[in-house]
Amino acid sequence: MGEAGAGDTFGQAALTYDCFEALEQRMELAEKLLDLSQACNWMHYDFSKWQTLLVNCSGVFVAQQMDGSLAGCCLRTSCRLTDSEGSGFSGLGMMLVHPSFRGCGVAKHLLTAFRKRAEDLNHTCMLACATDVGHPVYVKHGYKAVPPNAICAKMSASCPVAATLATAEGVSAATYKEQEAVAVKLRYLISLDKEATGFDRTEVLTTFSRSDSAMLSLAWQGGNVIGACLTTIDSQTGALNVGPLLGTEVAANALIADVAHQFPERSVVIWCSHVGYMEILQQTGFTAVASMAAGLMVLADMSEMVGDRSKYLGLMQPALG
Numbered sequence: 001m002g003e004a005g006a007g008d009t010f011g012q013a014a015l016t017y018d019c020f021e022a023l024e025q026r027m028e029l030a031e032k033l034l035d036l037s038q039a040c041n042w043m044h045y046d047f048s049k050w051q052t053l054l055v056n057c058s059g060v061f062v063a064q065q066m067d068g069s070l071a072g073c074c075l076r077t078s079c080r081l082t083d084s085e086g087s088g089f090s091g092l093g094m095m096l097v098h099p100s101f102r103g104c105g106v107a108k109h110l111l112t113a114f115r116k117r118a119e120d121l122n123h124t125c126m127l128a129c130a131t132d133v134g135h136p137v138y139v140k141h142g143y144k145a146v147p148p149n150a151i152c153a154k155m156s157a158s159c160p161v162a163a164t165l166a167t168a169e170g171v172s173a174a175t176y177k178e179q180e181a182v183a184v185k186l187r188y189l190i191s192l193d194k195e196a197t198g199f200d201r202t203e204v205l206t207t208f209s210r211s212d213s214a215m216l217s218l219a220w221q222g223g224n225v226i227g228a229c230l231t232t233i234d235s236q237t238g239a240l241n242v243g244p245l246l247g248t249e250v251a252a253n254a255l256i257a258d259v260a261h262q263f264p265e266r267s268v269v270i271w272c273s274h275v276g277y278m279e280i281l282q283q284t285g286f287t288a289v290a291s292m293a294a295g296l297m298v299l300a301d302m303s304e305m306v307g308d309r310s311k312y313l314g315l316m317q318p319a320l321g
């Protein structure tokens with residue numbers, strides 16, 4: 001139990017605000033969070049996806065009603081900087097307020113609690129993408145897109161289409177499905193992730209790589225690993241969710257084509273955060289099935305994000321919040 005139980009009253013309903021950080025407490029919330037996401041009509045999250053989110057995050061902020069059901073929530077995921085011991089970023093995700101409680105300041109309260117916790121940790125607040133309704137709320141609270149034209153688009157194609165992504169000569173890719181092989185090769189992905197994001201996400205990526213159906217793909221050129229991605233099979237749609245997707249465009253094409261070749265009956269989904277790569281995907285036949293109002297946003301004055309964003313083609317991984 002963390003943040004203050006403020007006990008605000010909206011109409012007849014008293015809401016209590018709490019933050020849960022211990023793994024066991026986070027996991028106990030899965031059922032209630034599923035109920036909340038369904039009440040918000042977010043049907044693309046089932047119980048197993050919430051469990052994955054809760055395992056991988058660092059804390060859950062909730063607004064609880066008297067009967068214990070949830071009026072709102074958001075998740076916080078810690079990202080330690082690779083070049084600093086003390087500071088880092090706190091990622092905000094899954095901001096949801098029950099329709100009956102909207103416009104009453106629930107999101108405002110959750111955002112304030114999230115920011116206070118991040119400040120205690122000497123972290124900068126960030127979020128990977130914002131929906132049309134979420135965007136004005138974040139802007140009002142001081143979040144800014146970095147860079148100002150940051151995007152986040154959910155791109156999808158059938159595997160036979162995705163397999164036609166142009167692969168350059170001398171670039172090869174392989175996909176590892178066995179847990180043991182994934183564990184052995186994971187260090188390449190973690191190293192590229194550090195370079196691209198500026199974060200040390202060893203813990204969260206290791207946990208995520210152990211989730212059911214997780215596969216790891218690597219791309220090589222001249223004996224060097226130039227790209228990597230993780231892929232999971234969506235528990236509801238059966239689509240291949242690719243992310244994080246790291247490397248140059250050439251590497252990404254080889255990675256996606258390799259995964260797609262192996263599952264001709266499925267489709268591929270990528271949350272693309274790179275304008276140039278989104279164009280490549282579109283030219284190949286991918287379509288934008290959802291476009292967010294904004295991509296990466298931070299609660300700070302920075303013109304450039306840490307890391308090498310040119311190598312971060314798929315910033316979002318829904319399973320990581």
Ligand SMILES: CC(C)(COP(=O)(O)OP(=O)(O)OC[C@H]1O[C@@H](n2cnc3c(N)ncnc32)[C@H](O)[C@@H]1OP(=O)(O)O)[C@@H](O)C(=O)NCCC(=O)NCCS
Binds near residue numbers: 040104105
């Ligand atoms: C987005 C959402 C979380 C907002 O929750 P909420 O509790 O209704 O928001 P609040 O009442 O706390 O409003 C927060 C602030 O944003 C402002 N705001 C809200 N909508 C706004 C809009 N369309 N334009 C400008 N300001 C707006 C409010 O005035 C308030 O300002 P204040 O902090 O100065 O008082 C809620 O609508 C929701 O759950 N939507 C569906 C899920 C979703 O898309 N979540 C966002 C994921 S990125």
